[in-house]
Amino acid sequence: MSGGPFSCFSKQGILLLLLSNLHYGVGVSLIINKRVGDSVELLAGLEREHLKSLEWKYMGKDIAEFSSEVVYSPGSQFEGRLKMNTKNFSLTVRELTLQDSGDFLLTGEGHKGQIGSKTITLKVHEPISKVAIQTDIKLLGNHSCTVRLVCNVSCYPNITYTWERDNEIYGDAQQIYFSLSPAERNISVKCNASNLVSWKTASTTVKCSNDTTTPGLVWFTIYIGVTVGGAVVLILTVAVAVCYCRGRSNTGMYSLGASTILKV
Known part of the structure; x- marks a missing residue:
């Protein structure tokens, strides 16, 4: 579908505007x-x-x-x-x-x-004054990405959503999901939000890359790091305590031997 000024969405918006000013019906x-x-x-x-x-x-x-x-x-x-x-x-x-x-x-x-x-x-x-696309891209273990897009609007009741992916209609919900691979090019995405008296559009570009941040993986890495670090500190603490105790024991035995000799 063409994304020009007379796209499907523009025609829909014009029709809604005309209908909003009609005073008579059947x-x-x-x-x-x-x-x-x-x-x-x-x-x-x-x-x-x-x-x-x-x-x-x-x-x-x-x-x-x-x-x-x-x-x-x-x-x-x-x-x-x-x-x-x-x-x-x-x-x-x-x-x-x-x-x-x-x-x-x-x-x-x-x-x-x-x-x-x-x-x-x-x-x-309430007319729609602003539309923004929230993007959430996660890199999976198989080096592909899951993409979650949310169309956020300034007012919520009775909103109709239309998503376009590379100028083709993709979905009609507030949020959409799809998968990408690093080999794919940049994907152009557009969200059209409308109600009975107004319409607004927002667009963005998404891409899957190997350095895409994966929140789950980051927290897993932090967790592992903290766990390993804690284990190392614990081992060192135990080792120091053991050495200290052995030192005290040897000192006590030496003092006891000297005292015995003096008594003889």
Whole structure:
């Protein structure tokens, strides 16, 4: 697969961006996906001459209404961030936060009675701001390498991953594994991370070499070194103690012999 600007991932990202701004779908219940900090326009699809009054509710609570004029409910989480269009009664919410996700219900009364209600579900997502690849390469006893790559992102919920190895799709999990030999050339790897409102890419190059650090082998070497070193110290300590004891014993025997001679 080509890795150019119009790669599979780029097309996927463009499609996600377009879908995130679609306001209408099939049926009355609509879903809108937006980024934190964005603004969203909730369309009412009504004309003023056919309407007597209208209410916008969020999760069952009034947030804005219109009769002869627009009134915004004080103390709501949207205070200072709402704007109703008095021509078509759409409601714009500014500076979206994750807590703004939920159902917006539109109800109203026309000259011929109640109008049909409409529910709009808003989903606010944290955009991906950073992607980084964590690399773990271990040299095995047979002089091959195991490669573990982890795609770390700045936000975690609802992330889709796509890995490319030498411009070919390789996997779709957060982490991938594969083997390499020192004879193989450098391998180019790319991680594409996306959610419903954003996408980011990170890339790296991996290679297996004979001097690749193997954490398990390093700790084994340290362990063996400490064990052998400890054994040597123990042997030397015992040897010194034995020599010291023998020296004390010989000195005592000499003193005893001299004392006996003097008594005779």
